[in-house]
Amino acid sequence: MKRKAIIVIFLILATAMASAQTALEFTEVTPKDARTMGMGGAFHVFSQGYSSFFGNPAGFAGANSSLTLTDLSVWAYLAPTTQNVERVKSIIDGSATDSDILGYAGDWIINNNGFGAGLSLGGGWVGKKGIAIGVTLVSDEVAAGNSLLGSKLVIATQLNGILGYASLFKLGPLSLRIGLDGRAFYRVQSDPVTGLPFSTILNDVLNDTFSLSTITLLGGYGFAADVGLVAGIGPVMLGLSARDFGLEFKVGKFNVQNIIDDNISAFPLLGTTAVKLNPSYAAGLGVRLFENSKFEPSLYTELENPQKIFSSSDMVASALNSLHAGAQVRLMRFITVRGGLNKGWYSLGAGIDLSFLELDAAIFTEELGLYPGDKGRSGLSVQVGIRFGR
Numbered sequence: 427m428k429r430k431a432i433i434v435i436f437l438i439l440a441t442a443m444a445s446a447q448t449a450l451e452f453t454e455v456t457p458k459d460a461r462t463m464g465m466g467g468a469f470h471v472f473s474q475g476y477s478s479f480f481g482n483p484a485g486f487a488g489a490n491s492s493l494t495l496t497d498l499s500v501w502a503y504l505a506p507t508t509q510n511v512e513r514v515k516s517i518i519d520g521s522a523t524d525s526d527i528l529g530y531a532g533d534w535i536i537n538n539n540g541f542g543a544g545l546s547l548g549g550g551w552v553g554k555k556g557i558a559i560g561v562t563l564v565s566d567e568v569a570a571g572n573s574l575l576g577s578k579l580v581i582a583t584q585l586n587g588i589l590g591y592a593s594l595f596k597l598g599p600l601s602l603r604i605g606l607d608g609r610a611f612y613r614v615q616s617d618p619v620t621g622l623p624f625s626t627i628l629n630d631v632l633n634d635t636f637s638l639s640t641i642t643l644l645g646g647y648g649f650a651a652d653v654g655l656v657a658g659i660g661p662v663m664l665g666l667s668a669r670d671f672g673l674e675f676k677v678g679k680f681n682v683q684n685i686i687d688d689n690i691s692a693f694p695l696l697g698t699t700a701v702k703l704n705p706s707y708a709a710g711l712g713v714r715l716f717e718n719s720k721f722e723p724s725l726y727t728e729l730e731n732p733q734k735i736f737s738s739s740d741m742v743a744s745a746l747n748s749l750h751a752g753a754q755v756r757l758m759r760f761i762t763v764r765g766g767l768n769k770g771w772y773s774l775g776a777g778i779d780l781s782f783l784e785l786d787a788a789i790f791t792e793e794l795g796l797y798p799g800d801k802g803r804s805g806l807s808v809q810v811g812i813r814f815g816r
Contacts, residue, residue, distance in 0.1 A: 449700035450618060450677075454650075454670050455564040455584040456480050457546030459499040460809040464775015464788035465752020466766020468726040471665035471710030472656065475552050476813065479560045479588050482654035482667040482708075483605035486558040487592035491551070492815035494560075499546040503568060505538055505804035506789055524632045531628060532574035539794055539803045540570030540577075550588070558590040558607065569624040578621030581643065583614040590652075603656045612647045612693070613677065613701075639683040645694050646677030650703055663712040672703040707731050722756040743797050746770060764788070770798025777809075784811040 457480060462469040473481030476494040504510055513530045516522040522530070534541040544567060550560025563585050571577030592605030616622050622641065630636035654667035678697025685692045710728035728750045729735070738744035752766030752773070764775035768790060775788030786809040795801030 449674055449702040451704045452582075452613060452615060452618065452701050453704045454706065455566050455582045455613075457499045457564050458501040458544060458566075458790070458805070458807050459546060460501075460775055460786035460788040460807040461764070461777065463501070463768075463790040463805075463807050464764035464766060464773055464777075464786070465726060465754055466750045466768040466771075466773045466790075467730075467792065468710070468728045468750035468752035468766055468768075471654070471667050471708050471728050472663060472712045472726055475815075476548075476550055476560070476811070478552070478558070478590070478592075478605070479548070479550055479562055479586075479607075480564075482656065482665060483558075483590045483607040483652050484592050484603040484654040484656045484665065484667070486552050486590050486605050486607075487556045487594040487603040488552065489554075490815050491554045492813060493551050494549050495812040495814075497546070497548055497809070497811040497813070499807060499809040501544050501805055501807035503538065503540060503542045503803055503805040504534060506806045510534075527632060528574065528628070531569070535569060535571055535574055535577050539801050540568050542566070542568035542570075542579075548586075556592040556594070556605070558588070558592070560586075560588045560590075562586045562588065571624070574625050574628075577624040579616065579624040579627060580618065580621045581614070581616040584611050586611045599659050601658045603658075605655070606651065606653045609650045609652070610647070611650065612645070614643055614645045614693075615677070616643055637683065638686065639681060641682040642679050643682065644677040644697070644699065644701075645680050646675055646697050646701065647695065648672055648675030648701070648703070661713050661715050661717075663710075663714065665708075665710045665712065667708045668705060669707075670703040670705045674700055674702045677701050707733060718759075720758050722759075723753070724756075725751075725753045727751045746798050747793060747796065762786075766790075769793035771802050782812055782814050784809070784813060786811075 470481040473485045475492040476497055478485030517527060544565055546564045548560060548562030552558045565583040567581050569577050569579045587610045588607050590607030592603055595602040650670050650672035652669040656663055656665040676697040677699050678694030680692055680694050708728050708730055709732045712726040714724040716722050730748045735741055735744045747769050750768055754762055754764040756762045760779045762777040766773040771791035771793060773790040777786035788807045791802045791804040794803055
């Protein structure tokens with residue numbers, strides 16, 4: 427009987443794996459918040475409080491409760507140079523001609539390896555006993571390609587409802603935080619392979635012929651789970667996280683204009699296109715000194731999807747292209763300065779914590795290519811949080 431049960435389970439898993447191979451792959455839409463990007467993208471494994479809704483659920487286990495009424499992050503994929511600032515100003519004030527705008531867009535796509543923007547908005551509560559509940563909305567839009575004419579616009583938006591739990595265990599000098607969460611989400615996405623024809627959309631906008639009825643997206647709901655742990659001895663921490671374990675779900679096509687005309691009833695709940703989530707993993711080492719003092723330095727290093735390093739023909743290059751390293755110094759408990767290395771690219775950031783109001787900003791570059799220095803995309807991020815507790 428046991429033997430039959432094992433065979434049945436094996437057949438079910440084999441069928442699920444076979445069907446997943448034909449499905450589209452979606453990756454989680456994560457915020458480019460100023461705190462993380464200011465440290466080179468190295469604050470996922472050791473995230474705390476509200477940040478753990480996007481990072482490591484082990485961060486829900488803390489000494490104090492925290493309530494985030496609002497956390498808003500906005501970012502732009504555009505190098506913050508004087509020239510680009512002047513270009514953006516000329517577009518806003520209307521002094522840039524259509525030809526100028528097309529030239530700017532082409533330059534940003536080629537020299538900045540694409541441009542775009544995104545935002546993250548949410549709130550949540552992380553309790554003293556490790557129970558966490560939150561709602562987040564993350565949207566990211568990027569136009570990229572080898573030229574303006576062949577560029578594609580990729581749109582990804584995800585609304586999440588999250589319920590998590592984490593526990594803290596003490597084993598002599600060793601502390602161990604273990605956490606998990608479950609997420610119900612609704613995903614809106616352009617086709618991840620073909621995208622949308624950005625040059626056509628831009629020309630239509632400039633010629634006042636653009637219509638939202640030409641934009642077709644995919645939409646559907648699903649469920650996912652995240653797990654993680656952080657072990658610490660004194661100021662030294664070692665962490666692991668795994669995100670986006672979920673069942674295959676279905677998405678359907680919808681027209682953006684129909685959403686405007688028919689409100690939310692036009693969003694498809696059931697579709698015919700199979701989609702699977704692409705799980706992500708991270709491992710990190712951190713050091714946090716003089717915690718909660720007037721001078722609190724910390725250092726974090728993380729490897730993104732470390733399992734891929736061992737399957738690479740050049741493990742050193744693969745490791746460097748997975749490495750996020752960052753440091754921050756918190757002064758007088760309300761001023762923070764940050765710096766980092768994001769797969770070989772530098773980042774800088776700073777923040778002010780005024781009781782319940784947090785303000786942060788960062789300038790960053792992220793690597794899109796196969797090795798550090800191959801294909802960097804620069805940007806800036808600003809974050810505002812209204813939070814009670816830490």
